[in-house]
Amino acid sequence: MSPGLLAQSLVLGILTGGMYALMAAGLTLIFGVMKVINVAHAAIIVMGAYLSLTLFRHLGIDPLLSVLLLIPVFLALGALIQWSVVNRLAERDITLTVLMTFGFAIILEGLQGAIWTSSYQGIKTGYSLESFQLFTLYIPVVRLISAGISLLLLAGLYALLTFTKLGRAIRATIQNRTAAQLVGVDVRLVTTVSFAIGIAIAGAAGPLLGMLFTFYPATHWLWIGKLLAIVVLGGLGSLRGAFVAAMLLGIAEQVTSVTLALGWAPMIFYVFLFGVLVVRPQGLFGAVERQSL
Amino acid sequence: MAFVEGAGGAPAVFQRKFKYIFFVQPAVAEKQADPFVNYILSLPADQRPKSAAYPQQDDPFVSATEDGAQARLEAAGIKTAYKQVYPPTQTDFASIAAAVKHSGADIVLGGTIFDDAVAQVQAYSAIHYQPKAIYFTSGPSTTGPFKQALADKVSGIMTGDGWVQSSKEPGNAKFVADYLKLFPNKDNLVPGEAAEGYSVGQVMAAAVKATQSVDNTKIANWLHAHKVSTVQGEIGWDELGRPQGSYLLEQWQNGIVHVVAPKGDPNKDADPVYPKPDW
Numbered sequence: 055m056s057p058g059l060l061a062q063s064l065v066l067g068i069l070t071g072g073m074y075a076l077m078a079a080g081l082t083l084i085f086g087v088m089k090v091i092n093v094a095h096a097a098i099i100v101m102g103a104y105l106s107l108t109l110f111r112h113l114g115i116d117p118l119l120s121v122l123l124l125i126p127v128f129l130a131l132g133a134l135i136q137w138s139v140v141n142r143l144a145e146r147d148i149t150l151t152v153l154m155t156f157g158f159a160i161i162l163e164g165l166q167g168a169i170w171t172s173s174y175q176g177i178k179t180g181y182s183l184e185s186f187q188l189f190t191l192y193i194p195v196v197r198l199i200s201a202g203i204s205l206l207l208l209a210g211l212y213a214l215l216t217f218t219k220l221g222r223a224i225r226a227t228i229q230n231r232t233a234a235q236l237v238g239v240d241v242r243l244v245t246t247v248s249f250a251i252g253i254a255i256a257g258a259a260g261p262l263l264g265m266l267f268t269f270y271p272a273t274h275w276l277w278i279g280k281l282l283a284i285v286v287l288g289g290l291g292s293l294r295g296a297f298v299a300a301m302l303l304g305i306a307e308q309v310t311s312v313t314l315a316l317g318w319a320p321m322i323f324y325v326f327l328f329g330v331l332v333v334r335p336q337g338l339f340g341a342v343e344r345q346s347l
Numbered sequence: 348m349a350f351v352e353g354a355g356g357a358p359a360v361f362q363r364k365f366k367y368i369f370f371v372q373p374a375v376a377e378k379q380a381d382p383f384v385n386y387i388l389s390l391p392a393d394q395r396p397k398s399a400a401y402p403q404q405d406d407p408f409v410s411a412t413e414d415g416a417q418a419r420l421e422a423a424g425i426k427t428a429y430k431q432v433y434p435p436t437q438t439d440f441a442s443i444a445a446a447v448k449h450s451g452a453d454i455v456l457g458g459t460i461f462d463d464a465v466a467q468v469q470a471y472s473a474i475h476y477q478p479k480a481i482y483f484t485s486g487p488s489t490t491g492p493f494k495q496a497l498a499d500k501v502s503g504i505m506t507g508d509g510w511v512q513s514s515k516e517p518g519n520a521k522f523v524a525d526y527l528k529l530f531p532n533k534d535n536l537v538p539g540e541a542a543e544g545y546s547v548g549q550v551m552a553a554a555v556k557a558t559q560s561v562d563n564t565k566i567a568n569w570l571h572a573h574k575v576s577t578v579q580g581e582i583g584w585d586e587l588g589r590p591q592g593s594y595l596l597e598q599w600q601n602g603i604v605h606v607v608a609p610k611g612d613p614n615k616d617a618d619p620v621y622p623k624p625d626w
Contacts, residue, residue: 059449062474066441174462176496183472183500183626192474194441267438268462276436311442312449316433317405319442 055313058190063308065191071304072201073266077259077277078284078296079208080252086228086291087248088144090151094159095256096274096281101162102128102260103269104170107177117177117261121203124257132253136246144245159274166271177264200262207258208297211251215293224248228291229341280320287327289340298338302326349566351550353543357407361587367567369584371546371577372509373592376408377415379507380456382596382608383482384419386619387454394621396453396479400429402443402467403458403484412484412507413458428452437463444470454480461486465496472500472626479622482506488539488597490604491532501599503623508597509579510542511606515613518549519578546577 081095102124109115115123135158143150184195215221226234227244235241263269263277284303288295303323310319330338351369356376360368374381387396399420403413410432421427428450433443444467447455455478457467464486471478480503487493487506494501512523522545526537551566553575558565574583582590596608598619605617 056449059445062445062449063442066445070439070441173492174465176465178496178498183469185473185475187475192445194473197441268466269438273438276438307439308442311431312446316431316437316443320434 063312067305067308069197069201071301072204075297075300076204078281080255082285082296084252093155096277097159097162098256099259100274102257103264106261120261125254128257129250129254132250136249163271174268176268289337292339295339349563353547357411359407368588376411379412380416398426398428398452400447400452400455409458440466440470448476457483459483491536505598507594546579549577550575
């Protein structure tokens with residue numbers, strides 16, 4: 055294989071990985087704070103793609119602008135879902151939330167099919183197929199923009215978690231919910247806000263997904279497996295881990311596609327995931343949880 | 348039971364040697380790309396491509412068509428520069444496009460359904476890959492959505508099909524008019540799949556009328572012995588229900604699909620454009 059093709063696939067892998075990181079960020083945040091596995095996470099991303107498509111087709115709103123418009127919408131939606139349903143179930147039995155989010159994913163899928171039909175869709179703007187040449191490499195513009203927006207949003211999330219009081223409260227809740235309560239953190243408020251932020255990030259990823267990949271109502275089943283694998287490899291609840299794992303997946307997929315065979319592309323990542331979990335069951339950046347007997 | 352069907356032409360359908368299956372398209376899957384291969388092989392030696400790429404979905408219909416075309420092109424000296432099978436769940440074609448471009452293939456035979464045909468074109472276009480000819484097993488004949496997804500990028504793309512909207516076959520004009528009355532659309536386009544389904548109805552109706560019966564054995568025996576006029580042309584079957592005709596070669600030119608081969612076909616309304624226009 056030529057070095058040029060390897061370099062091209064590496065660049066594509068890094069850009070794709072940036073997109074995966076954004077898609078997985080909300081999922082790992084929600085798990086970290088609430089221990090809730092949000093099976094509907096990918097369905098929410100696809101919903102963001104459909105809403106962006108509608109805004110683009112009917113109102114001419116550029117999908118990049120709809121990223122900003124959808125954040126408050128999904129923030130409110132996330133807060134509503136968490137407050138009205140998830141919180142109540144989580145307090146009774148956390149495992150029920152898996153069933154609840156599974157059901158929510160199916161409802162969203164049905165809703166999308168009823169409104170937008172089951173046809174394949176894609177958000178195609180005037181610059182969708184543009185690319186520029188950098189030495190011998192072709193850089194697809196949309197992929198570069200998507201990766202850039204993903205990094206910006208992730209940097210914003212990182213800053214929120216690191217430098218704000220709310221962020222410290224969220225991290226404290228992730229590390230030890232009881233201890234956080236003891237030092238005065240309003241854990242219920244923190245969980246509601248965290249869930250809402252997680253859903254808002256998912257919604258923001260929707261337009262980017264729609265610009266890069268074809269989608270249809272059942273697409274979320276293809277994505278949720280990938281996203282859960284990223285979160286598990288990175289370490290449950292670790293934003294940094296999700297970012298590294300997403301990059302690894304993006305690069306593994308693209309490089310494997312051109313060096314081995316296309317069928318190996320998804321498998322290589324899962325083989326790596328399996329190997330890491332054997333050595334580090336907590337994932338690359340996950341903390342070992344201590345439990346009393 | 349007599350099973351008259353419009354969308355099952357892969358070899359696996361006929362391998363069990365059932366006698367009551369009748370595939371209602373002009374030919375079986377492995378012969379779908381024959382008109383394209385015939386055209387490529389008819390080019391003067393100095394214009395003929397030297398290599399081909401075969402990115403294809405893991406699908407029995409697609410692999411039959413691709414394998415059939417690849418065998419004939421290789422036998423004629425056109426090397427295989429790239430061949431990979433991707434899963435039906437593949438949504439990202441960037442690395443595939445990069446690999447095809449780096450293979451230096453002169454032409455592409457994409458083994459596609461619909462969305463992957465669209466995604467392949469987008470990925471090739473994004474990295475400025477300009478094959479001299481590109482053929483997809485399915486996708487381009489789903490005219491409305493294909494054009495909507497790709498706009499002017501459809502130009503020069505080829506496919507094999509059993510039916511074209513402007514077909515001069517008996518009954519086609521009425522079928523097209525009735526379809527558009529029932530399902531009006533701004534481009535006045537009728538999908539090929541509708542013609543395939545309608546043809547199945549025509550075949551069943553002809554068999555029932557001729558035998559004056561709904562007895563499965565009588566219908567099957569009659570179909571084995573007779574040809575039936577459909578909007579896709581006159582179709583007859585061998586003992587395993589394989590149609591014995593030939594597909595048309597279509598090419599998008601100036602925003603619409605034209606029949607460009609075989610020569611002498613009454614539906615041929617344009618000559619092939621080769622090399623295809625750049626994306």
